[in-house]
Amino acid sequence: MVQLALTILGATGSIGCNTLEVAALHPQRYRIHALSAHRNVEKLAQQCKRFLPRYAVVSSPEDALRLAGMLKGSGCDRVTQILSGAQSLCHVASSEDTDIVMAAIVGAAGLEPTLAAAQAGKRVLLANKEALVMSGALLMDAVRASGAQLLPVDSEHNAVFQSLPRIAGQGLASSGVSRITLTASGGPFLHRPLSELADVTPDEACRHPNWSMGRKISVDSATMMNKGLELIEACWLFDAQPEQVDIVIHPESIVHSLVSYVDGSVIAQLGCPDMRVPIAHALAYPERIASGAPQLSLAQVGALRFLALDMERFPAVALAYRAIKTGGTCPAILNAANEVAVEAFLGARLRFDRIPAFIEQVLDAVPPQPATTLSAVLSADAQTREMAARLLSGQGGKAQ
Numbered sequence: 001m002v003q004l005a006l007t008i009l010g011a012t013g014s015i016g017c018n019t020l021e022v023a024a025l026h027p028q029r030y031r032i033h034a035l036s037a038h039r040n041v042e043k044l045a046q047q048c049k050r051f052l053p054r055y056a057v058v059s060s061p062e063d064a065l066r067l068a069g070m071l072k073g074s075g076c077d078r079v080t081q082i083l084s085g086a087q088s089l090c091h092v093a094s095s096e097d098t099d100i101v102m103a104a105i106v107g108a109a110g111l112e113p114t115l116a117a118a119q120a121g122k123r124v125l126l127a128n129k130e131a132l133v134m135s136g137a138l139l140m141d142a143v144r145a146s147g148a149q150l151l152p153v154d155s156e157h158n159a160v161f162q163s164l165p166r167i168a169g170q171g172l173a174s175s176g177v178s179r180i181t182l183t184a185s186g187g188p189f190l191h192r193p194l195s196e197l198a199d200v201t202p203d204e205a206c207r208h209p210n211w212s213m214g215r216k217i218s219v220d221s222a223t224m225m226n227k228g229l230e231l232i233e234a235c236w237l238f239d240a241q242p243e244q245v246d247i248v249i250h251p252e253s254i255v256h257s258l259v260s261y262v263d264g265s266v267i268a269q270l271g272c273p274d275m276r277v278p279i280a281h282a283l284a285y286p287e288r289i290a291s292g293a294p295q296l297s298l299a300q301v302g303a304l305r306f307l308a309l310d311m312e313r314f315p316a317v318a319l320a321y322r323a324i325k326t327g328g329t330c331p332a333i334l335n336a337a338n339e340v341a342v343e344a345f346l347g348a349r350l351r352f353d354r355i356p357a358f359i360e361q362v363l364d365a366v367p368p369q370p371a372t373t374l375s376a377v378l379s380a381d382a383q384t385r386e387m388a389a390r391l392l393s394g395q396g397g398k399a400q
């Protein structure tokens with residue numbers, strides 16, 4: 001068996017750690033080419049000692065020195081070269097010596113290395129949905145031009161991918177697909193009275209009922225902006241119109257998403273809520289490998305519920321429909337406004353129930369442009385962050 005070289009961008013995060021666990025079950029298939037972390041040098045040092053990557057990448061030169069100190073004398077220091085900075089992420093993601101790139105950095109910081117991997121024709125496992133939301137056309141064009149393979153790791157999109165027909169090169173309609181339905185757990189506040197959402201704390205918002213994830217995506221799940229970003233992600237990945245994508249609340253997170261066909265058939269993918277399942281699927285596709293996740297027992301689950309989405313409770317979803325329908329840099333503006341809002345909420349500078357209205361205010365304030373170049377996308381991102389920061393300080397933060 002040919003051993004494939006795996007680069008994990010965002011190795012110390014929730015998806016990164018799960019990816020290493022799956023890879024560790026199959027040492028004959030995967031060796032670790034590069035691991036990256038932002039600031040969690042301690043965890044990266046442990047991972048380096050265990051997996052002996054060729055490269056370890058951190059954000060700052062200071063952290064590179066700290067990592068070098070931690071690895072000194074471990075044996076790993078003879079194998080692992082330590083790099084720092086955003087350019088180094090692009091370098092390891094596009095290196096000739098890597099076959100697979102797991103894009104698991106959170107937020108806009110993952111865009112450039114993900115794009116670099118796509119341009120270099122890699123097999124890209126996409127967890128970093130923000131990259132695709134920001135630059136859907138550019139990323140999909142890069143994949144087509146280089147012959148890269150883009151495999152969705154987000155559980156819903158991985159489920160859709162598994163449920164679509166394998167007829168290459170055809171649009172949804174000519175494949176007999178009528179709709180895509182994304183499931184959403186509804187997050188921790190599905191039944192919380194709306195009047196109580198003002199007092200939600202960051203820890204409460206991050207306590208997801210079914211999944212254990214990083215803090216940013218946990219807050220996104222609580223506001224349902226996560227589902228909004230996933231709607232945009234689905235449109236790009238599957239070449240779907242926003243009207244072809246539905247969202248249904250499914251509190252058990254067992255049915256990960258569904259595809260409906262014109263003949264009335266509906267195909268879905270089911271499994272325990274464990275990210276190792278879509279990660280293993282994307283790593284080995286089109287083969288199947290063990291993921292380490294427990295097998296699903298429907299008898300044990302008992303009942304599966306499905307509810308209509310309440311747009312009044314979750315206005316963030318409507319903002320995402322607006323952004324994808326507007327097009328251009330509007331999804332990048334939505335994403336940047338959301339990243340600022342989540343950070344402000346986590347820092348106790350914005351109330352939880354104000355997040356969607358704040359994002360709407362930013363969308364109204366920043367005019368969208370065509371998103372035909374990376375610099376147009378990055379400048380929309382920067383302009384939005386500036387505007388959002390101004391609006392946030394003008395509002396007096398939490399009092400709003």
Ligand code: NAD
Nearest residue numbers: 010011012013014015037038105106109127128129213214
């Ligand atoms: P996390 O916060 O647990 O990990 C994020 C990783 O990115 C860490 O390794 C961190 O060091 C790195 N990072 C953060 N900021 C960075 C920066 N500025 N520069 C370089 N590296 C940086 O996040 P997560 O939950 O693992 O999510 C990662 C991505 O996967 C997100 O885009 C998220 O939406 C997506 N995703 C996550 C899950 C999940 O179950 N956790 C499910 C679906 C999709």
Ligand code: MG
Nearest residue numbers: 154155156230
């Ligand atoms: Mg998801």
